[in-house]
Amino acid sequence: MLVNLQGPWNDLAGRLGLLLIPHYNNPIIFFALMLVVVGGTAVLTTITILGRWGWLWREWLTTVDHKKIGVLYILIGLIMLFRGFFDAMMIRTQQAVAVGPHSPGVLGALHGYLPPFHLDQVWTAHGMIMILLAVTPILVGLMNLIMPLQIGARDMAYPYLNALGLWLTAASAALVMIALFVGDFSHAGWVGLAPLTELAYSPGVGVDYWIWAIQIGSVGTTLAAVNIIATIIKMRAPGMSWFRLPIFTWTSMATSIIGLTSFPVLGVALSLLTLDRYLGTHFFTAGLGGDLMMYTNIFWIWGHPEVYFVVLPAFGFISEIIPTFSDKPLFGYITMVLASFSIAGVSWLVWLHHFFTMGAGPNVLAFYSIATMLVGIPTGVKVFNWLFTMYRGRIRLEVPMLWAIASVLLLIIGGMTGMMLSIPAINYIVHNSVFVIAHFHTMFMVITFASFGAIVFWWPKVFGFKLDDRLGRLFFWLFSTGTALVFLPMYTLGLMGMTRRLDYISHPSWWPLLLIEVCGIGFYLVSVFVFLGMLYISFRDRAKYAVTEADAWETSRSLEWLTNTPVPFYNFAVTPIIHAVDEVAWRREKGTLHQQPERYTDIHMPKNTGVPLIISGFALVCGFAMIWRIYWLAAASFAAIVALIIIRSFAKDTDYIIPAAEVEQLERDARRHPHPLEDETPESLGIGGGALPPDSGAPAAGRHND
DSSP, X not given: OOOOOSSOOBTTTBTGGGGGSOSOOOHHHHHHHHHHHHHHHHHHHHHHHHTOHHHHIIIIITOOOHHHHHHHHHHHHHHHHHHHHHHHHHHHHHHHHSBSTTOOBOTTOSSBSSOHHHHHHHHHHHHHIIIXXXXXXXXXXXHHHHHHHHTTOSSOSOHHHHHHHHHHHHHHHHHHHHHTTSSOOOOSTTTTOTTTTSTTTOOSSHHHHHHHHHHHHHHHHHHHHHHHHHHHHXXXXXXXXXXXXXXXXXXXXXXXXXXXXXXXXXXXXXXXXHHHHHHOOOTTOGGGTOOHHHHHHHHHHHHHHHHHHHHHHHHHHHHHHHHHHHTSOOTTHHHHHHHHHHHHHHGGGOGGGGGGGGOOOXXXXXXXXXXXXXXXXXHHHHHHHHHHHHTTSOOOOOHHHHHHHHHHHHHHHHHHHHHHHTSHHHHHHHTTBHHHHHHHHHHHHHHHHHHHHHHHHHHHHHHSBOOOHHHHHHHHHHHHHHHHHHHHHHHHHHHTTOBSSOXXXXXXXXXXXXXXXXXXXXXXXXXXXXXXXXXHHHHHTTTTTBOOSSOSSSSXXXXXXXXXXXXXXXXXXXXXXXXXXSHHHHHHHHTOTTOOOSXXXXXXXXXXXXXXXXXXXXXXXXXXXXXXXXXXXXXXXXXXXXXXXXXXXXXXXXXXEEOHHHHHHHHHHHHHOXXXXXXXXXXXXSSSSOSOOTTSOGGGGGGOBO
């Protein structure tokens, strides 16, 4: 039976009557709402004035091209990264101004400017967004973008499912953004601390937003993992044996295995919690026969492998960037592959170190302590291999290389503090302190730095022009300074006894270090504007930064640098035959890098479809309806999802053929006009539209919808 709910409820509108009961009144929320309304109106108006709705539907909203899907994943991740950053800015400034018993309070807060109920939601949103809706989409997007090119594939194994995974992720992000204005978000922490997530302690809709956003997004991530694994296994070019795969492809495989096996575990934990909140079961209610530690175990059985789910792709980025700008092969290729899968395997054996203080026996603590330390061995192998790759290499400190080297330095710091935390005696001292938070953020900064390096590194391959070098370097140094100023004081504060999730600081002696953190946030804020300026100026002056050669960096090594720049919508005119791990470097040495094929063959490509977007729209409606207990709407939208899936399963006209003669003509035009910048349209930017003259008409076959 459905549980009895506090507050208004009716069959038609569910719990929407709760919107009439304000939980807090803060101008910050109103400002954010106005920002979204004004910004959204400006974007929609611009698209309408330019007459781009048809183009947007054909080229982006219905695309199944892995490159465009990768770009959209990254776009979602960057938007949510900025949202998570502003949450972090509020957290740090609140702590800096709420120091000491005489610190004033405004906007309903006793100290500072954020009341505890509001701040708890900010904590939860920040953690959940940064991990699941910022970092994860950026990494999945880069894997979508680059991995098929590295193995010589035309597209992903399941283009339709690839698009569905993207739009489910977008629906998850949309739910989190809706929660900012319609209702509340969870105040139980990003991990969903039991029993705070139980209905008795969280009677509002905040926890429900958290549950359904994660559930919908995790389905999308699982689909992406299935697709990546299938693509690597089944769609490698001739000659690409397992030990000719680029390291980034290997880390994509290891990451996807973790994702495929761990995200269903998270789904189980949240499903049990959903039953507690909706049907009145008590799986996690200690006073009614449940066990709250069961939730903690299940959550971290997912949670710690998920840490390596996001770290391993970053290791792959570094492993591609450092050899390119050292002009050397990657040192220890086999050991790097073994290290990646060793990390993935050991990641399943360390979850209990997240709650060493729960009172387990010494044998249990010793096992998980040793297992945690074991992760450092393959990670250390990677660090030494990167250093040996740079040793005696012709190092060029291009912007991607700066990000990669900084990532390695942060990894060393994060690894050393991780080894400290793996010792139960030390863990007892600093547990639940900001020392742990600083370690965790250091590891995520490894991912962030590597991701920015990867974006700059592969940008010209996708779009056909480089990003502005001067602003790229300025962005790097501002961001690096912000990282040092925010997280180094946090280590010190943790050792001084500052615990996490504080809305009020009782020790005035901590204020100078908190002020340094705010200064670091200021550097981050400036770096955001520099990053946006870099994108704008680079696009404005794209003719100046244009890349006409396939290899934008001249010393790149892996297969994605063999195809045209920017990448045409069919990736490779002729499926390449692979001879070595570093295929492009091998061809460069043999003098065959620019050799043209003797003949062309027909190319089989998937058609665009709007079904994934529509299904995800219904998933968004279903999630919103379940959050507000509008059961008739949830049932109707779920039935629509099932109906669409069934109807799509009968579709036959899902692909098309590009004739060989047309492929040959497209390649000739691309070589003759590598950059049609004089009359450039969005189709000519390479991501799906190809490096083609706007009037060639060739991509039109790829814009068919079913």
